[in-house]
Amino acid sequence: MKMFVEPDDIYLHTTAVDFRKSINGLLNIVESELELDAFSGALFIFCNKKQDKLKLLYWDKTGFALWYKRLEKHRFKWPKVHELDRLRLSEQQLQWLLGGYDVIGHSTLNYRASGL
Structure with a gap:
């Protein structure tokens, strides 16, 4: 996903959200439930019940x-x-999520040149 900014952090809200909520309603969740600063430059991800x-x-x-x-x-x-309100993701995990892959159990890939 290409955005106009590169987020400092990426947080996924683990429980379903009423999708009638828009910016102000989601900001309330970020600040009250997740207890995070919405102005921090982080990206917050929410999902509906379905x-x-x-x-x-x-x-x-x-x-x-x-x-x-x-x-x-x-x-x-x-x-x-469900025991966590939020989950911190890497940029690669965000790409996996948006691409339909399971982000739990995956870790970021780090390639190193072999010493051969």
Whole structure:
């Protein structure tokens, strides 16, 4: 996903969100439930109950931006980590999530030149 900013951190809200909420409603979740600073430059990811829609919220230094993605036939592989309110993701895990892959159990790939 190409955005106009590169987020400092990426947080996934693990429980389903009422998708009638827009920027102000999601900001309330970030600050009250996740207890994070919405102005920090982080990207916040929310999913609906059916897990076929995502909303991504971030501060871009001039205002809040809200991105929306809907899948037509499938569901996002949403982590089933109900004991946590949030999950911190890497940029690669965000790409996996948006591409339909399960982000839990994956770790970022680091390639090194072999000593051969």
